[in-house]
Amino acid sequence: MNKIDLDWKPLTLVPLLVLMVMPFIGSISSWLTLTAAGLAMGMIIFIIASGLTLVFGLMDVLNFGHGVFIALGAFVATTVLGLMGDWTGSPELWRNLVAIFPAMLVAMLAAGALGLAFERFIVRPVYGQHLKQILITMGGMIIGEELIKVIWGPAQIALPLPEGLRGAVLLGDSAIEKYRLLAVAVGLLVFALLSWTLSRTKIGLLIRAGVQDREMVEVLGYRIKRLFVGVFVVGSALAGLGGVMWGLYQQSVMPQMGAQVNVLIFIVIIIGGLGSTGGALIGALLVGLMANYTGFLVPKVALFSNIALMVAILLWRPQGVYPVANR
Numbered sequence: 001m002n003k004i005d006l007d008w009k010p011l012t013l014v015p016l017l018v019l020m021v022m023p024f025i026g027s028i029s030s031w032l033t034l035t036a037a038g039l040a041m042g043m044i045i046f047i048i049a050s051g052l053t054l055v056f057g058l059m060d061v062l063n064f065g066h067g068v069f070i071a072l073g074a075f076v077a078t079t080v081l082g083l084m085g086d087w088t089g090s091p092e093l094w095r096n097l098v099a100i101f102p103a104m105l106v107a108m109l110a111a112g113a114l115g116l117a118f119e120r121f122i123v124r125p126v127y128g129q130h131l132k133q134i135l136i137t138m139g140g141m142i143i144g145e146e147l148i149k150v151i152w153g154p155a156q157i158a159l160p161l162p163e164g165l166r167g168a169v170l171l172g173d174s175a176i177e178k179y180r181l182l183a184v185a186v187g188l189l190v191f192a193l194l195s196w197t198l199s200r201t202k203i204g205l206l207i208r209a210g211v212q213d214r215e216m217v218e219v220l221g222y223r224i225k226r227l228f229v230g231v232f233v234v235g236s237a238l239a240g241l242g243g244v245m246w247g248l249y250q251q252s253v254m255p256q257m258g259a260q261v262n263v264l265i266f267i268v269i270i271i272g273g274l275g276s277t278g279g280a281l282i283g284a285l286l287v288g289l290m291a292n293y294t295g296f297l298v299p300k301v302a303l304f305s306n307i308a309l310m311v312a313i314l315l316w317r318p319q320g321v322y323p324v325a326n327r
Contacts, residue, residue, distance in 0.1 A: 010321035013313075018130075021293045029173035033231055034292045040180030041200050042288025043187025044249055045048055048242030048261060049196060049268040049280050053233035053249045057275020057324055058231050062130050065137035066239055066265065067258025068144030072114055073107035073240025074247035078159050080106050088162040093178075100248075107244045108237040114144070115236020119229055141259065148255045156254040159247045183245055185311060190238065194277050207231060235297035265304050271313045274319030282321055 018035055025031040052066045080103040081088055087099035122140045126132040150208055161179055168175035198204040210217045210224040217224050239258075247253040248263060272279025287306050294305040301308075313321065 001136025007322070010279070011262070011284055013119055013282060013321070014289070016292075017286060017289055021289075021297075024297055025293075027301065030296070031175035032171065033176065034238065035248055035289065036174075036176040036180055038292035039285060040177075040183040040288070041249070042285035043184050043269055044245045045261075045264055045288055046171060046187050046189050046284035047245055048239055049265045049284055050190060051238035051242070051270075051278060052265055053269055053275060053277055053280045054194070054231055054238070055235040056058055056269065058179055058210075059228050060125070061232070062133045063123065063137045063235075064134050064262070065122070065141035066142065066235075067137075067260075067262045068118075068141045068148075069111040069115060069236045070243035070246065070258035070261055071148055071253070071255055073111045073243030074159065074253040075157070075243075075255075076107040076110045076240070077103040077244040077247060078152070078157050081159070081162075087135035089162075091163050091165040096164040099162060100244075102302035104241055104244050107240040109240075111243070112233045115233045115239075116229070118236065119232040123232070139159035144317075146257045147257070152255075154255060155319065156252050159253050160251055161248055170245075179248060183249065186245065188243075190241070191269065191277070191281050197239060198277065203227070204212075264306065267310050271310055273323040274298050275324040276320070276322040279320055279322035283313075 020270065022028075022031050025034065048070055052063060053068070055061050055063050055066075081099060084099040084102075087095045090096065109110040118137075122136055123133065126136055147220060165179045165182065168177045169181065198208065206217060206222055206224070207227055210222075210227060214224055243253075243258065246257070250257075264287060268280055269275075269284040271283030272281070286309060290305045290309050291302060298305075317323075
């Protein structure tokens with residue numbers, strides 16, 4: 001699925017952007033702070049986008065309802081963390097992590113369960129029909145958002161950072177927020193696990209083989225349908241994890257948050273090559289860095305900067321930085 005080891009040119013995009021912007025920032029400390037913030041934001045976006053990258057890249061499903069899994073994960077985290085106030089209010093980092101990781105796990109389980117139902121009743125009847133997939137999954141997301149409002153209410157809910165993750169680590173004159181370091185670590189872990197699973201395990205081999213020749217895999221006795229359902233559930237669970245990370249990043253959640261992030265997700269997937277995990281990582285880092293740099297240098301164009309980035313990448317490579325071979 002990934003051709004990241006065959007083509008080094010896209011790997012230069014992130015460091016090239018970082019170095020090109022440095023003279024315009026003026027201050028080395030500000031440049032370091034913005035770069036760290038951009039990388040952290042990019043890693044969170046990658047976690048969110050990786051689930052949809054799997055679903056589209058392996059199953060050829062355009063799931064425009066991906067945002068409902070993001071929102072559900074974030075709201076579940078507010079409930080779990082709200083029950084662990086003694087742990088989140090502690091200044092000790094390890095106690096904060098003990099609270100955050102169960103919240104992530106429960107959010108992933110909830111989003112994965114919803115993904116299972118979503119695939120069975122909404123997506124399965126429209127496999128291979130992209131236009132119907134777009135329409136019906138968007139409808140599913142709207143219904144999901146309304147159900148979230150029924151359970152948690154329509155108002156925005158605060159999701160403050162645990163006490164030990166507030167503040168920043170000083171590197172000279174630069175300040176890097178502690179939570180952003182955690183976001184980078186979690187994002188790298190997700191990328192490593194996905195890459196290892198798809199390239200080094202029997203399940204990954206079967207999934208990739210099923211994408212290339214589904215009938216042959218079924219003839220060999222493997223139930224490829226179950227594998228693909230599993231892929232959808234994993235993709236939904238990753239969206240739930242990303243929702244927790246994004247909610248903590250914004251320090252608030254709302255029912256429409258998934259729909260708001262959807263634009264960034266699809267920009268990342270298009271830049272990455274429509275289904276490439278490595279491409280999605282590069283696209284997410286570029287999007288995160290671009291958002292922070294332009295927000296600092298030219299705030300008025302920050303909203304359009306990522307669209308301009310996508311256009312520039314597609315002019316260079318119309319199929320994205322690492323297009324999937326079977327598309």
